[in-house]
Amino acid sequence: MKNNITGKVPRYFEPYVNDCFHNCYAAVLQYMGLNPDIILADYLSFMYDQANDNIGVNYLYRLNTSVEFSEEELNTSLEFVYLPATVNFSSDLRDLNGIKCKNKVNINMYVEDDPNVAYSRLKELIDNGKPVITAVDLYYMRYHRAYMKEHGIHCVVITGYDEENNCFELFDKFRLSSSDFDGTLPMDEVNQGRVSDNPLPWGEMNKRPIRNLWMEICVDEAFSIDDDKLINVLKESYTRMAGKRNILGYKCGLDMLEAFEKDLMLKKEDKLDLTNIDWTRVYWYRAYLNISFKNIARNRKRFMVFVKEIDRLLPEDMVTEVCNCLEESSKHWEISANIALKMGIKKSLDLTDELVKHLSEIRRQESRVVERFEGYLSNLV
């Protein structure tokens, strides 16, 4: 048997997309006639966990050893999306139309340790005209430079299967990780990627098994986007940036960014010796901060795109100023990412002042955004 919907699914990519998962969600949302720039618009925020040195936007970036998340963890970012807790497909009792929350787009995350069950569901979805967003280990993806070299969880969209030739039709357009594939791959290889234990590079015992993780996007006929919900994205962003709401138990916003800057300066004053093979500390600058700052830079760009999408609801001068501030902020987050990387490469904290200078400029730009939101929202009441 074979079937495919390959020609119908948009090959989405935007450089401001959150991650490879969202890049696949966006392709399927477009296929469903929904606008990913609205549906996947996450709130503007900044989080900092001082105890563990983790940062993030609407959740903290940290090492995960599982692909399963709780409902609370999954629902901190998006106004228009509901993600139930990850469940085992075989034991899930929900209706297969998958809609738990009628006024939001539902993204159901399934794991399934029986590859035959996972494959049967994949076929069923494609036969019903639904592309399958699935996680894989890049180690088994022959089109990627990580093939047979490095493990890492990644997300692709499968649009067809061909049992005569034992292959899947799929695409991976997440160019931020050098992915640009659109074609067929042997089923055996993709399936290996789907069931991989996905060992992590630090320590032989650490792994993040993929467990055939896949996502199904469902939306009720009653779902709609109204102006109140659109404005609520601004309201919630203002609330978080102004430090008026805790997320997952953590305070957010500009004050936390300032606290983060101060702690960076303290680290410098502590004269941490990065050359003394302090691998954890070097890793923190070179990889963790570099990647996290880039993620935040993309969030600022994404939020700017969202503001432009809803510009008919906002004063023109506010749209212009907010977008300029976000553009500038995003640029400084990018530069900060490269400074952190440089500090890690050189194993030197000498650039801390430069880094903090850019973070302070970010805080100045984003304070202006918060002020504009505050003024606008106060006039709505």
Added chain:
Amino acid sequence: MQKHEIEQKVCEAVSRLGQYNNDNVELDSDLRDSYGVDSIVLVELLVEIEEVFGITFDSSSLTYETFSTVRSIADYVYNKLNTDCVGIN
């Protein structure tokens, strides 16, 4: 130092650190598209160039927008070396 010497040294660094097509590095080819110089490799490249020429890149310049080709890096280094010389004189 002559401009062409700087360009040659930058080409050599790109040739060492680039991820593909490293045999014939051209001055005006896009570093990302032509040689696989992603954002991480770009910073590694700039750190190496700092060491080779004894200069420091301004932190605000650490972006693709500023350095997308060998020529853009070589021009920066050339100007930096000359500016520093003028400063000393």
